[in-house]
Amino acid sequence: MPHRTMSRRRLLGASLGGAGAALLGLSGCGSASGSISAGTDHLTIWYWNGSLSDKLLATSARGVPGASGLKVKGAPIAGDYRGKLRTVMAARAYVPDLACLNSPIGDYFPDENEFVDLKDLGADAVEDEYLAWKWKSCISPAGRMIGFPLDAGPTGLYYRRDLFEQAGLPTEPEEVAEATSTWEKYLQVGKTLKAKAPSHPYLVSQIAYVFRMALYQSPKQFVDADNRFIGDQEHVKRAWDLAVETYRQGLSARTLDGTPDFNSALSGGRIGTMNNAVWYIGTLKDTAPRTSGKWRLTTMPDGPANYGGSYVGITRYCRDPEGAFAFLKWMLGPANQLKSYQEMSLFPTTPAVYSQPAMREPDPFFGGQIPVDVFGPAAKKAPVIFFSAYENTANTPVYQELTNVETLGKNPDKAWRDAMNAAERALAQRGVS
Numbered sequence: 502m503p504h505r506t507m508s509r510r511r512l513l514g515a516s517l518g519g520a521g522a523a524l525l526g527l528s529g530c531g532s533a534s535g536s537i538s539a540g541t542d543h544l545t546i547w548y549w550n551g552s553l554s555d556k557l558l559a560t561s562a563r564g565v566p567g568a569s570g571l572k573v574k575g576a577p578i579a580g581d582y583r584g585k586l587r588t589v590m591a592a593r594a595y596v597p598d599l600a601c602l603n604s605p606i607g608d609y610f611p612d613e614n615e616f617v618d619l620k621d622l623g624a625d626a627v628e629d630e631y632l633a634w635k636w637k638s639c640i641s642p643a644g645r646m647i648g649f650p651l652d653a654g655p656t657g658l659y660y661r662r663d664l665f666e667q668a669g670l671p672t673e674p675e676e677v678a679e680a681t682s683t684w685e686k687y688l689q690v691g692k693t694l695k696a697k698a699p700s701h702p703y704l705v706s707q708i709a710y711v712f713r714m715a716l717y718q719s720p721k722q723f724v725d726a727d728n729r730f731i732g733d734q735e736h737v738k739r740a741w742d743l744a745v746e747t748y749r750q751g752l753s754a755r756t757l758d759g760t761p762d763f764n765s766a767l768s769g770g771r772i773g774t775m776n777n778a779v780w781y782i783g784t785l786k787d788t789a790p791r792t793s794g795k796w797r798l799t800t801m802p803d804g805p806a807n808y809g810g811s812y813v814g815i816t817r818y819c820r821d822p823e824g825a826f827a828f829l830k831w832m833l834g835p836a837n838q839l840k841s842y843q844e845m846s847l848f849p850t851t852p853a854v855y856s857q858p859a860m861r862e863p864d865p866f867f868g869g870q871i872p873v874d875v876f877g878p879a880a881k882k883a884p885v886i887f888f889s890a891y892e893n894t895a896n897t898p899v900y901q902e903l904t905n906v907e908t909l910g911k912n913p914d915k916a917w918r919d920a921m922n923a924a925e926r927a928l929a930q931r932g933v934s
Contacts, residue, residue, distance in 0.1 A: 553601065599814065652841070653807060656883075660796070668698040672797075712903060754766050798875040798876075
């Protein structure tokens with residue numbers, strides 16, 4: 502392997518060496534788990550359940566249409582996907598030809614040289630087919646494109662039309678969008694909702710969602726492209742203050758997603774709105790099926806954001822990079838992104854398909870609304886966000902302190918100071934100033 506100069510941006514990649522040593526003791530890493538073996542007649546792609554269409558993968562295992570002789574077989578990886586991928590890449594053994602990459606893709610930037618630069622394979626020729634912000638998010642600070650757009654997670658405001666009507670609030674999506682056009686107006690609506698609807702519903706399930714969505718509306722997060730901590734700046738503080746104000750006004754149900762209390766509150770009409778991504782539609786239907794017809798969708802306060810969505814990269818060990826890229830253009834092209842949406846609700850990163858009839862079916866759960874009318878424009882307008890490899894290191898203490906405010910009543914000002922101090926200490930240990 503060629504020598505590479507050490508830098509802060511490479512620090513995480515260098516730390517993977519121990520994982521490589523650990524791999525030597527693993528068993529069961531044969532072809533069934535996606536190993537590369539000389540002489541095989543196909544390329545291998547690693548993915549986790551629900552990230553790629555099984556129907557399309559079955560087709561590519563027999564042969565990729567338009568690419569004579571090319572076969573690509575999927576290797577589903579259970580458990581800690583990100584950890585297992587890092588392990589094999591650090592060991593430089595059993596590495597797949599292609600791999601799905603979790604969001605945020607910035608986690609992989611420190612190891613960008615382990616992936617093929619897709620621009621070298623002609624990716625620029627199809628750039629116009631994809632969401633501009635999603636495409637830009639695939640490109641590292643050094644200018645290398647290490648991932649190809651898979652799906653997106655545009656956000657919107659989910660709200661209970663029946664509860665809004667009971668509170669004397671606007672009920673139609675366009676009217677609600679106007680009434681909640683800013684976070685401040687949204688909180689005012691929450692006060693009315695809680696005071697006047699008979700069930701006295703809360704505006705949100707937990708204040709962390711207000712913080713997350715307000716922050717995701719900013720192109721900046723906690724660490725910039727030069728690995729400098731910027732989490733103490735106004736874009737983060739504003740999101741924090743909005744979340745704290747939601748708590749102070751008593752508008753949060755203080756329930757954690759997926760818990761019995763949350764499920765009961767959602768089904769029982771004690772939560773009036775949610776700001777979440779398009780993929781939450783399936784979760785909502787599964788969690789609160791008896792609320793079908795009562796929910797509506799509209800734009801999120803202060804504009805759209807993106808929450809989630811994945812990528813596919815070609816590893817530098819790939820035996821046929823040109824063939825792998827031909828597979829990506831086929832698998833993740835507009836026609837097959839539409840099929841993936843129909844099969845498994847993966848929201849396309851190819852905006853041309855948003856107008857296709859298959860994406861414009863009315864949804865009875867939302868009173869006959871067409872979800873893409875909300876999430877399509879949101880996907881096109883989401884900001885370009887830079888996520889560094891150190892975001893989780895920086896934001897974990899912030900979310901923890903928000904929880905302390907909400908559940909323990911900790912003083913918000915002290916919680917903010919403690920969060921900033923903890924984030925800076927944790928980043929300093931990883932070489933981030």
